[in-house]
Amino acid sequence: xxxxxxxxxxxxxxxxxxxxxxxxxxxxxxxxxxxxxxxxxxxxxxxxxxxxxxxxxxxxxxxxxxxxxxxxxxxxxxxxxxxxxxxxxxxxxxxxxxxxxxxxxxxxxxxxxxxxxxxxxxxxxxxxxxxxxxxxxxxxxxxxxxxxxxxxxxxxxxxxxxxxxxxxxxxxxxxxxxxxxxxxxxxxxxxxxxxxxxxxxxxxxxxxxxxxxxxxxxxxxxxxxxxxxxxxxxxxxxxxxxxxxxxxxxxxxxxxxxxxxxxxxxxxxxxxxxxxxxxxxxxxxxxxxxxxxxxxxxxxxxxxxxxxxxxxxxxxxxxxxxxxxxxxxxxxxxxxxxxxxxxxxxxxxxxxxxxxxxxxxxxxxxxxxxxxxxxxxxxxxxxxxxxxxxxxxxxxxxxxxxxxxxxxxxxxxxxxxxxxxxxxxxxxx
Numbered sequence: 001x002x003x004x005x006x007x008x009x010x011x012x013x014x015x016x017x018x019x020x021x022x023x024x025x026x027x028x029x030x031x032x033x034x035x036x037x038x039x040x041x042x043x044x045x046x047x048x049x050x051x052x053x054x055x056x057x058x059x060x061x062x063x064x065x066x067x068x069x070x071x072x073x074x075x076x077x078x079x080x081x082x083x084x085x086x087x088x089x090x091x092x093x094x095x096x097x098x099x100x101x102x103x104x105x106x107x108x109x110x111x112x113x114x115x116x117x118x119x120x121x122x123x124x125x126x127x128x129x130x131x132x133x134x135x136x137x138x139x140x141x142x143x144x145x146x147x148x149x150x151x152x153x154x155x156x157x158x159x160x161x162x163x164x165x166x167x168x169x170x171x172x173x174x175x176x177x178x179x180x181x182x183x184x185x186x187x188x189x190x191x192x193x194x195x196x197x198x199x200x201x202x203x204x205x206x207x208x209x210x211x212x213x214x215x216x217x218x219x220x221x222x223x224x225x226x227x228x229x230x231x232x233x234x235x236x237x238x239x240x241x242x243x244x245x246x247x248x249x250x251x252x253x254x255x256x257x258x259x260x261x262x263x264x265x266x267x268x269x270x271x272x273x274x275x276x277x278x279x280x281x282x283x284x285x286x287x288x289x290x291x292x293x294x295x296x297x298x299x300x301x302x303x304x305x306x307x308x309x310x311x312x313x314x315x316x317x318x319x320x321x322x323x324x325x326x327x328x329x330x331x332x333x334x335x336x337x338x339x340x341x342x343x344x345x346x347x348x349x350x351x352x353x354x355x356x357x358x359x360x361x362x363x364x365x366x367x368x369x370x371x372x373x374x375x376x377x378x379x380x381x382x383x384x385x386x387x388x389x390x391x392x393x394x395x396x397x398x399x400x401x402x403x404x405x406x407x408x409x410x411x412x413x414x415x416x417x418x419x420x421x422x423x424x425x426x427x428x429x
Contacts, residue, residue, distance in 0.1 A: 050111060069123075100152035150205065162197055188258070200249055292384060
């Protein structure tokens with residue numbers, strides 16, 4: 001019997017062809033398609049400044065990120081070399097004002113989040129963690145000294161941050177967290193574990209939320225990278241947002257000086273001020289993902305020929321494309337209205353929860369239809385839709401699962417909380 005040669009670890013066959021050569025009939029997402037999903041001309045609702053920012057973000061994402069996203073997604077690595085390019089988007093500070101921050105409107109930040117997610121959801125999550133969790137936590141809950149010390153460098157991505165609330169035993173039930181903060185001379189000792197924390201494997205600073213051992217209230221702390229007792233390891237084997245570096249964090253008597261305790265965090269209600277901002281941004285991530293999928297399918301159906309005609313000429317294909325388009329129009333309108341409610345000080349937790357639950361559910365239909373429209377190429381990350389299909393799944397669950405956000409809205413409209421399962425009550429037997 002002849003030998004295969006090279007041993008068991010040798011590559012069998014030649015390297016894969018570039019997708020543009022292997023499948024020349026349709027353009028891959030590395031050359032991103034034109035934006036064509038604004039069918040109801042929602043762009044008219046934006047100010048000139050917001051339109052200009054959208055175009056800037058769109059141009060940078062299409063030019064700098066689209067050509068590399070499938071490669072890094074496949075490797076589950078983050079393109080650190082692209083951070084300076086992402087910094088030029090001007091989104092690192094979010095809506096924070098002063099301290100070297102541009103102070104974007106919430107609407108400007110939201111539509112920009114969608115533009116980033118349109119091309120790559122992982123990059124939008126990287127920015128969201130930093131700009132819509134870390135930045136507002138320091139801005140809303142930090143001391144003046146902390147704001148002056150940290151915000152200017154965070155606003156330019158010169159310092160990178162992460163935000164650690166979720167624990168292995170407490171996801172949806174986040175307010176029951178068990179990571180402990182114990183007062184010691186000169187500061188605090190943090191002990192516990194966090195999980196699913198985006199950017200945590202490389203962040204220069206970590207916002208750690210912990211329970212005060214004396215008061216049992218929630219407190220917040222700024223923890224520096226590399227301090228003794230802190231360990232963050234990358235979570236492996238994710239099927240979505242693969243470029244995002246989610247981490248497991250272990251805290252073993254991590255000392256935090258008193259000057260790095262966030263004085264404005266003394267209960268979960270204080271954290272809700274931050275989550276109100278981030279949840280609006282998360283509403284716009286499924287919108288952006290859906291926009292990108294629609295744009296890709298729109299171009300693909302016109303380029304790809306079968307049975308002697310472009311796929312766009314077939315009735316079933318057109319119906320699915322129009323259903324996707326209708327979903328996007330409705331999603332944008334809900335997202336835009338949510339921004340205006342927040343900016344006018346009228347947004348409730350139930351309204352933001354409904355927005356996140358509903359847009360992520362509608363986007364699931366959009367990406368599923370897109371997967372069908374592309375046939376076999378719908379399972380290749382090169383044509384965006386497979387990647388977007390997977391990336392939407394973690395977004396469907398983070399910042400409150402569909403079910404939990406639905407119950408937040410349900411509690412608000414009925415006045416009755418339904419979170420606790422009947423079995424959680426003590427048995428009378």
